Amino acid sequence: MKHLLKRTSLSAVLALIAISAQGAQWKQGMAEGTVPIKSAGSVAFGPDGILFVADSKSAAIHAIATGDVTSQELSQPIRVASLDRKLAALVGVTSEEILIQDMAVNPLSKNIYFSLSRGRGPDAVPVIARVHSSGKAELLDLRQVQHSTATLPDAPADAEVGEGRRRSNPRMESITDIAFLEDRVLVAGLANEEFASTLRGIPFPFREVGKGTKVEIYHGAHGRFETRSPVRTFVPFQIGGEPHLLAAYTCTPLVQFPIQSIQPGAQIVGKTIAELGNRNRPLDMVVYNKEERTYLLMANSSRGIMKIPANDIASASSIESAVRGGASEGLDYETIEQWQGVDQLDLLDERHAILLVRADNGPLHLESRPLP
Amino acid sequence: MDTTFLTSLAGLAAGLVMTLQVQGASRLEWIFQDSSPIPSELRLHPETDEHEANATLGNLENALQVYVVEEGVDPLSNPPVDGSYLQSGKVVIFRPTYPFADRIDYLAVAFDGVQALHRSSKQQNSPVACVDHIQPEGEILPENLLKFYIHFSHSMGGGDVYRHIQLIELAKKKVVQWPFLELGEELWNQDMTRLTLFIDPGRIKRGVKPLEEIGPSLEEGKDYELIISNQWKDAKGTSMAHSFRKSFRVGPPDRSPIALKRWTVASPRAETRQPLVIHFGESLDAALVQRCVSCLRGNQELEGEISINSQTTRWTFIPSKPWSLVEHTIKVHTLLEDLAGNNVGKPFEVDTFAPVQRRLESSHETLHFTPVLDKTP
Numbered sequence: 001m002k003h004l005l006k007r008t009s010l011s012a013v014l015a016l017i018a019i020s021a022q023g024a025q026w027k028q029g030m031a032e033g034t035v036p037i038k039s040a041g042s043v044a045f046g047p048d049g050i051l052f053v054a055d056s057k058s059a060a061i062h063a064i065a066t067g068d069v070t071s072q073e074l075s076q077p078i079r080v081a082s083l084d085r086k087l088a089a090l091v092g093v094t095s096e097e098i099l100i101q102d103m104a105v106n107p108l109s110k111n112i113y114f115s116l117s118r119g120r121g122p123d124a125v126p127v128i129a130r131v132h133s134s135g136k137a138e139l140l141d142l143r144q145v146q147h148s149t150a151t152l153p154d155a156p157a158d159a160e161v162g163e164g165r166r167r168s169n170p171r172m173e174s175i176t177d178i179a180f181l182e183d184r185v186l187v188a189g190l191a192n193e194e195f196a197s198t199l200r201g202i203p204f205p206f207r208e209v210g211k212g213t214k215v216e217i218y219h220g221a222h223g224r225f226e227t228r229s230p231v232r233t234f235v236p237f238q239i240g241g242e243p244h245l246l247a248a249y250t251c252t253p254l255v256q257f258p259i260q261s262i263q264p265g266a267q268i269v270g271k272t273i274a275e276l277g278n279r280n281r282p283l284d285m286v287v288y289n290k291e292e293r294t295y296l297l298m299a300n301s302s303r304g305i306m307k308i309p310a311n312d313i314a315s316a317s318s319i320e321s322a323v324r325g326g327a328s329e330g331l332d333y334e335t336i337e338q339w340q341g342v343d344q345l346d347l348l349d350e351r352h353a354i355l356l357v358r359a360d361n362g363p364l365h366l367e368s369r370p371l372p
Numbered sequence: 373m374d375t376t377f378l379t380s381l382a383g384l385a386a387g388l389v390m391t392l393q394v395q396g397a398s399r400l401e402w403i404f405q406d407s408s409p410i411p412s413e414l415r416l417h418p419e420t421d422e423h424e425a426n427a428t429l430g431n432l433e434n435a436l437q438v439y440v441v442e443e444g445v446d447p448l449s450n451p452p453v454d455g456s457y458l459q460s461g462k463v464v465i466f467r468p469t470y471p472f473a474d475r476i477d478y479l480a481v482a483f484d485g486v487q488a489l490h491r492s493s494k495q496q497n498s499p500v501a502c503v504d505h506i507q508p509e510g511e512i513l514p515e516n517l518l519k520f521y522i523h524f525s526h527s528m529g530g531g532d533v534y535r536h537i538q539l540i541e542l543a544k545k546k547v548v549q550w551p552f553l554e555l556g557e558e559l560w561n562q563d564m565t566r567l568t569l570f571i572d573p574g575r576i577k578r579g580v581k582p583l584e585e586i587g588p589s590l591e592e593g594k595d596y597e598l599i600i601s602n603q604w605k606d607a608k609g610t611s612m613a614h615s616f617r618k619s620f621r622v623g624p625p626d627r628s629p630i631a632l633k634r635w636t637v638a639s640p641r642a643e644t645r646q647p648l649v650i651h652f653g654e655s656l657d658a659a660l661v662q663r664c665v666s667c668l669r670g671n672q673e674l675e676g677e678i679s680i681n682s683q684t685t686r687w688t689f690i691p692s693k694p695w696s697l698v699e700h701t702i703k704v705h706t707l708l709e710d711l712a713g714n715n716v717g718k719p720f721e722v723d724t725f726a727p728v729q730r731r732l733e734s735s736h737e738t739l740h741f742t743p744v745l746d747k748t749p
Contacts, residue, residue, distance in 0.1 A: 041557050056557055089440045089450035091470045092478075097609075099531040101556065118470055120529035121607025122564040125470060139454045139469060174557035192559035192568045193659040195518060195713050195720070230553075283556075301554070 026050055027065055028205040030146045035062050037142060040115035040126035043104040046180040046204065051104065051140075053115060053128065054175040054187065058151070061178065061185055063206060064128070065146035068109045072133070074349055074368070078112075080135045082363040083356065087129050090139055091118045095363065099124075103344040105354060112346075112354055112366070113140070131366065150206040152187065173198070177233045180204070181245065188231035188247075197230035199247075237287035237294070237310070246296065246310075248282035284345040286353065288371050297336075297345065297353065297371070305339040307372055308332070336372050347371075400436075400480045400488035411472050411490055414438055414480050416464040432457035434483055435464050441477035441489070453478070475609075501526040501606035503616035506598065507658040508711050509682045515592045516576045516625040518713035518720065520569040521658060522600060527564045527607035536604035537569065542595040542619075551575060551589035564607060568659075590622045626712040629719050630656070632704060632737050642697040642743035648689040650702065655684045657709040664708040667691075668701045695743035702739040 026048050039057035046052055049069040053062045080086065084095040091098065101115040112131045117124040128140040152173070173189045180186075184201040191197075234247040283299040287310065296308040309332065343364060344356035352368045359365065399417040404410070416436045438455070439447035455468040472478060472490075480488040507521040522537075539548040552569050559568035575589040590596065602615040634653045640646035648667060658680065667674045667689050676691040706716040713720035716737055 057562075085442070085445065086450050089452070090454045092438075092440060092453045092468050093470075093473050093476060094440060094442050097473065117531075119607075120531050120605070120609075122527050122560075122562065123607070127470075137451055172559075172561065174555060174559055176555060176557060190555065190559070192561070193657070193663070194707050194709060195570065195573070196707075230555075 026205060027146060029207065030063070030065055030148045030205075032144065032146050035064060035142045035145060035147045036060075036149060037062055037126050039124070040117065040128060041101050041175055042178045043102045043113060043115045043128075044178045044180055044185075045104050045106055045113075046185070049106055049108055051106075051113060051128070052178055052180060052185055053126075054178045055126070056173065056175050056189075058149075059173060060149050060151045061175075061187060061202060061206075063148045063150075063185075063204065064140070064142075066106070066113075066130075066140065067146075068106055068111055068130070070109055072109050072111075074110055074133055074352065076133075077352075078133055078135065078348070078354065078366065078368040080131060080137075080366040083131070083137070083366040084364040086137050087114060087116060087127075090129060090137060091127055093118060098127075100344070100356070100364065103346055103354070103356060105346045105348055110349060112348075148206045150185070150202045150204075152189070152200065152202075176230060179234055179236060181236050186234065186245075188234065190230040199231055232282045233285050235285045235287055235296075237296075246285060246287070248285055248298065283342075286345060286347045288347060288350070288353075290351075290371060295371075299342045299345040305336040305342055305345070305372075306333045307336055308334075339369070339372075397484050397486050398482045400482055400486055402480070402488065402490050409493055410474055411478070412467070414466045414488075416466075416482055418462055418464075421462065432459060432464055436466050436483065437481050438466060438468070439479045439481065441479050447479045448481075497608055497610045499602070499606075499611050499613040501528065501610070502602075502613045503600050505682075506600075506616070506618045508655055508684065510655055511620055512623045513590070513620050514624065514626040514712050515588070515590050515622050516627070516712040516720070517590060517622075518571055518573075518576070518709070518711065519657075520571075520598065522567045522569060524565045524567075524606075528560075528567070529605045529607050529609065530558050530560060530564065533558055533567060533604070536601040538599045538601070539589065540597045540599065541591075542597055548589055548596075592622050592624055595619065595621050626654070626710060626714065627719050629714045630654075630708060630710055630716045632716065632739055635739065637702065637739060637741050639741045639744050640695055641746045642695050644746075645691055645694050648691075648695075648741075650687040652685050652687070655711050657711065658684045660708050661687060664705040666703050668703055669696065669698060673703075674700075697743060697745060699740050699742045702741065703736050704738065705736045 026046070027050075036058065037053065037055050039055050040053050041056050042054040044052045046063065049066045051064045051066050053064065055062060082095075084098065084100060087100065088095045088098045097119060099117045099120055101117060103115075104113050105111070106113065110133055112133075114129045114131070116127050116129065118127050119125060126142075128142060129137055130140055131137045152175075172192045174192060175187055175189045177188045178185055181201075184203050187198075187200045187202065189198045189200070231247050231249055234245055236245050283301055285296060285298045287294065287296055289295075294310040296310045298306045298308065300306055339355070339357075341358045341360070342355050343358050346354050348354040348368050351371055353371050354366065354368050357365050357367065398419050401415045401417065402411040403413045403415060405412045414436065436457070437452035439452055440450060441447050453468050453472075454470075455466050458465050458467075466480075475492050475494055477492055478490045480490070502525050504523045504525045506523065508517075534552060534554045537552065539551045540546065541548055551571060553572045559570070560566065571589050575587075596619070598618045598620075600612075600616040602612040604612055606612065630652075636651045636653070638649040638651075640648050650665070661680055661684055662678065665678075665687055667676070674689075674691050675693070676689050679688045679690075680686065681688075704716055706718070708716050709720070
């Protein structure tokens with residue numbers, strides 16, 4: 001009996017080690033302390049409750065181990081009225097004094113995280129808040145938490161510029177979107193002087209600069225041509241078990257890239273699958289499955305919410321020439337009329353989306369809705 | 373129970389504190405440091421002795437909470453202000469995670485119902501900020517203009533900039549719809565005194581490619597006005613002193629790359645600190661011209677003072693040390709743009725219909741000049 005127990009406990013211990021080793025693998029390189037964050041913009045979740053935060057002011061991405069790793073299923077709809085007012089109250093101000101930057105759902109716990117700035121001037125303070133499915137809001141303490149940081153190097157074209165003489169206005173870049181993909185963080189950025197948009201991949205766990213960290217820089221290309229148009233938002237998704245990436249550009253089309261083509265230093269050659277016209281102003285994109293079909297849901301500041309069937313993406317013909325006449329070409333899309341005033345959109349679980357909605361210039365409400 | 377209500381007014385600089393004092397109940401005290409009108413912390417003085425206080429208070433968070441007060445909103449409908457609690461003797465101290473803010477009222481509520489309202493000074497600052505200038509400063513701008521830089525006199529507030537910017541086509545008095553690239557992350561410099569405004573590249577006429585749906589933002593031959601509203605608040609939350617209008621006419625598109633051979637260089641006199649002057653022959657991007665042009669002797673970049681005229685057609689360099697009589701190099705990074713985004717040797721195109729190539733190399737072009745000897749006796 002004792003013998004049996006011993007063996008059982010050993011396998012239990014081994015199993016435990018295996019689990020914690022896997023968790024520990026993602027937290028490699030992290031240290032406990034204050035996150036050196038100067039601004040909080042795009043946010044995205046990685047594995048194990050790790051939250052990535054884009055910090056344009058520091059030109060860096062922070063990985064924060066939130067410790068929020070308990071799996072939960074949603075039992076009721078979420079509705080929090082005047083969320084902006086509530087988040088503002090937590091940081092001691094009224095809603096005019098904060099700016100909600102981005103929203104991301106922890107796929108494990110279904111808790112909803114927000115990046116915001118307290119203040120609107122150059123001294124604005126970055127804040128990360130978490131809203132539970134119960135509606136309770138709290139702040140993430142950034143002073144004592146496990147984290148690591150990756151600094152974005154300047155794109156090679158800038159390495160030489162400004163050498164020697166100090167520039168009064170150092171080159172700055174705004175990070176427009178980030179996403180975690182398998183083993184790296186993808187970062188889309190736009191410079192604030194030259195018209196240069198970048199798409200970079202930073203291997204995660206982050207390694208110290210100088211120890212061979214290679215930040216991969218991709219040039220977006222569709223078909224025969226390369227675009228310098230900035231990537232506004234992107235989302236990974238599966239087609240027939242194969243990982244792909246969908247990217248929405250600001251004025252050119254919706255492009256799909258197979259993940260295999262994302263190789264260090266290479267061009268990611270994508271296939272244009274939808275031309276959405278020059279009023280396209282994508283905000284957020286999510287991919288979901290419903291009744292065995294795959295759909296793309298895109299929040300677009302000028303077109304409302306668009307639902308695009310993505311089932312036939314693999315076989316969709318590539319759009320290579322300029323589109324004439326019609327507003328959109330390629331895949332059909334449907335506008336979800338009832339979803340108006342959407343400020344932020346994300347997947348909550350397999351059957352629900354979470355939205356931050358503004359009613360007629362009023363406060364922002366957070367609510368879950370069944371995916372259309 | 374006999375209760376006595378005491379309302380005490382304590383003026384402290386610009387602050388006003390009201391407390392409701394109930395006999396036998398705890399007392400709340402807002403603490404101010406260094407004669408600041410904004411409280412730094414809140415203290416709860418229970419009216420019981422320490423032992424009883426600890427038993428009653430239990431979890432300190434339940435002992436004392438602070439709420440933001442906003443007109444028309446029940447303060448208790450919001451979560452309390454986040455902060456930390458500590459106990460000193462029987463006194464409970466609350467310190468907010470983020471400092472209490474100016475011009476906001478706060479309501480402190482103790483476990484036994486005692487409340488204390490901090491009423492802040494609502495005095496508005498007088499408007500001081502304004503638009504200093506907008507680049508490019510010319511009166512005629514190309515049809516395929518790529519961007520504007522808006523320069524402010526003071527640090528500004530962000531988050532909703534596009535609401536305060538309007539482009540009007542003057543002949544029809546029509547507001548141009550969505551002419552600019554609107555980003556959630558706005559394109560500011562570090563101290564938020566300069567905003568970069570890109571014309572949406574999808575709205576720039578491409579020559580051969582027609583535009584779908586809505587037309588171009590700018591059309592040759594037409595007059596426009598760019599209006600910056602004074603409703604735009606500065607970093608302190610105060611509106612600007614006045615609005616700003618820039619009128620301009622749109623000329624033909626510029627599709628030629630920057631060509632250094634079209635630049636004229638006036639060589640300075642050797643052994644003097646006479647300025648080196650370069651005329652570009654066209655207006656260039658005001659920010660990039662400061663970063664992308666430099667003067668070298670051999671491999672050494674020279675120290676000196678650069679100045680650029682308001683039309684950004686002329687670059688002047690006054691060296692710290694007198695010119696020596698050797699060949700010098702003017703190094704120009706090909707990233708440099710003209711007003712339409714054309715680079716050195718390459719015209720602007722958002723989509724390049726050419727074989728996709730790796731473009732990870734950085735490059736520059738050079739011009740050479742030798743300072744002249746003054747031959748006059």
